[in-house]
Amino acid sequence: MASVENNDTDQAGDKPRRQMLGMVAEFSQDTSLHGVKFALQTSVSSPRRILWTTVIVAQLAAFLAVITGQIIHVNQLPVLTNVITSYEDQLAFPGVTVCKPLSKAAYPDLEPFENDVLMNLNIKNRTFFTSLPVEDYARIDTGEIYHKRFLLQKKFLRFCMFAHSNCSHFVKTSLARDSFCESVNSVLPDDISWSRDTNETETANRSRGFISRTPGKEAGLSLLLKLEGEDRGVKLILHEPDEKIRVVNSEFLQLSPFSENFIGVKLFKNKFLPSPYRAFGDRKCQVTTGDFRHPLIPTGKYTLRACQDACMIEGARNFCGCQLDYASGWADEKACDPLRLIDCHAKMMERFLNNTLPVPLCDCPLPCEDLVYHTTLSSSPIGNVSDTNRENDILIHIHFDRLKIVSTEQVPDYTTGDVFGAVCLILYTGASVAQLVMTQEPLTNAVAGRSGQAHVGFLSEPSIGGQMGLFLGASIITVTELLELIVRCMYGWMRRDVRKTNSPVDVNK
Template sequence: MTHETRPAQDKHSLEREFAESTSLHGIARVFHASKLLVKTVWIIIMLTCLCVCVWQISDRFYMFLQYKANTEISVEYTRNMDFPAVTICNFNRYRQSALTESDKTFLPYIIWANDYDYDSFGDSQAGMDYWDVTSEDGVNGTSFNYTDFTLRAGFLMDDVTLRQCEWRRKTKSCSPANFSHVFTSFGNCWTFNSGKTGPILRETQAGSGNGVRMLIDIQQSEYTETVDGNIPAGLKVLIHDQGTPPLVESAGLAISPGVYAFIGVRKQQYLNLERPYGKCNASKTLTRFTHYTAEGCNIECRAKAILEKCNCRLVRHPGNENECSPQQTSGCAMNTLGTLVGGTDNPCDCPVPCNYATFTTSLSTAAIPSNSVAADLQAKAQAQYSYSSDYSYSSFTVPSPDQTDLFEEGYLEKNGVLLDVFYEDINYERYEQSEAITASALISDIGGQLGLFLGASFITLAEMLSYFGKKIDFWIKRGLNKHRRLLERQRGRNRTEMSLQSVRIDNGNQMTLLSQV
């Protein structure tokens, strides 16, 4: 066999071998078709399937690169659950009996400057004018301290306001000592089960009376609010996670006096993905709070803006910076907040937390006391009736005789709020994000498309690589053979030239000899 015929025969056997042995079955159909029409039909089928396969695989890649996420919702049942924090605020921010004569002079301006509703913002000059007026009355606005004033004159959680408190039906199982203080736009607010005054309480039973129940006296006789401040009478109550700062003004429940408020609670747990599939950022931290929350991030963003513009912080913003004076609060701080929250774009970069809990509430109320209970209370008061027990299964424990104001006719209707906060079920809803298309799912999709339209698999890919390897080897050998033939031809020409040159030399020598003769 010569070098001229060997590569051609290798090529012919290579193509036949691939067509007859490959798992890509359509190629064998094309190769073995004896008629041109049949061969053409199979070629059209192969090209059509190839185009559809490429289209489907491209679509799978496109969907994968969208980085979409699925949300799996499940109900998780457990034997016990952490009880949420319960933050309570009074619509009345400052008590009448705690005000001095000087306090009463500038109280309307404090109420105006600290109004939680920032839909309407006064200009800086208006705030300064107010405090110029109070300064004329002997009050130096620049030396005024909101923190000291609010702690002294604000809503208190003590034995006077917290008339009764029980945890899981056990009387006197909670007291003012179980409440921690927090500043909000309502001034002093108090949080039950914050985790700061003791371990977080856990609940094992669902239903009314199995959580926390308390009777709170809002003390309407102490109200100092004006039409420029909070108009309602009653409490603002917020159910929230211990790690979430209470934004009572935007999410709290308003409860009027003279009602028994049943607050049923359901818990939701959210587990979110980081980018690119989700929007949470596990590495994001806060400087004013120990845990990252969207609420804390917004508070910190506003505090930072006020600190940069006004060089101070509002009393409800945690931190160690200088507290804003009344002039700064009513002027620079309010204008800064107005610009911040009144724009069309939110300048605060506060992504959703990766792991957080929320609580939904259902509120139902009933009037207290009924006519018969009111008459019974008055009768027991007149008889100096006392009642004590370790457990109470009634709506609330009968007040002790020293709480004489509660027995007065109409007092509970105007001042009493009976709160009953409980879990509706000892389970929670779990919302967990997951990748809509994972890398393994993408590979499976590609394999499915190849198998469906071409009958191919990754084994086919190996076969094609083997074929192309042999093809490359064939081309290399053909190139080497061509180069070898060129060399042989060149050597042949060289030998011919050398032979001719030798003949010329011999002829030349003979001519020389003849001439000499």
């Protein structure tokens, strides 16, 4: 009797297993996973079942290989670059800085000895300084001499007109390296180390920046410069109004005397993605808006150019151990003596160009957002060539060609939402890659928001959903069926364990 009961128990225990096999067989006949029914169907010959099993395994391996490569690609954070042209009702006018070298002529208000020092510093004459008596050499104060020369320099910007309004009272004078500069439309606060004007505070408070409401010369900025006889021209640069220009470099436009110059301006705006994205090759950019302050630029707008200029000045202080002639802060820092100035300047410039200055603050990150003023320059002589009264004059007309901004903006090629949305769409439709490429427009309309374009890019490339449809013929319904099969099998297996636990025990054993 006990033997019969044990046999019944075994048959009852095998029932869930048979049910699970039946569910798997049912799933294999109805699923959209291609080839599974041939691999599991008992009525199919063994060679054919082996063949289909091999094909399914190979397709699954290919699917996993392609998806692994796609995941690696997405993990590299690829980006797209959008170029957008927008027309505006008005544009903020750029700051304009014009510089010329400090005059090498003798100054009647300076002592003869100070004029000799200046002349020999300009030509870097070591012999002159080494031949001086000790008492004369000791009384040389290069910082004070250069400061005096800067204060005695005559202003050369004689006339300023912006949109038919006089703007001469907005002109600021400053020292940029060994050049005398005058700036228009600069909204920097008063900085005595940067400007020599005593009424600068009032000027800065009144200066809120120029606004262009129409393009063309009539609505632009016109300047008249009058140079001295020994001057060979000026250098001009356009910059953001709150940027401080401290060094004259190759970015400046060269303008010659006895010329009328027309400068057309186009405004470009660049916006790059911050870390962890890479904005410039392998380099990452720094968000410089908001509360960001770089140690080298405590005031004014941070730009890469301003940081590099400040880095060179700071590097001179660290490398030379004294203040060079073109830097600011005359009263607070020790100026370099002539020989140190001549020797150290050349070595410091070489180290700066080789990026080997020992200055920890000289880490100048690339800004994620910046404005770029592209210029077009055309020049012609002023009036009649025989007009000797204007041979040292320079006329400058600066204006916007169009009131438009060309914006270059980086956006993520794939975001989490893009990947999830693309997978859901492809799984839901059960479409293959080829079908998706042919139906991009409907899918674009189906995906709302800014990332619609990125969705299409993801759909048109080998993606998770696309590869599932291409290699396995799977859709979201297939995944649901597979999940249901797993749940049913687990439920049947648990019921089997429960029945084994509750089965009668053979007491005759």
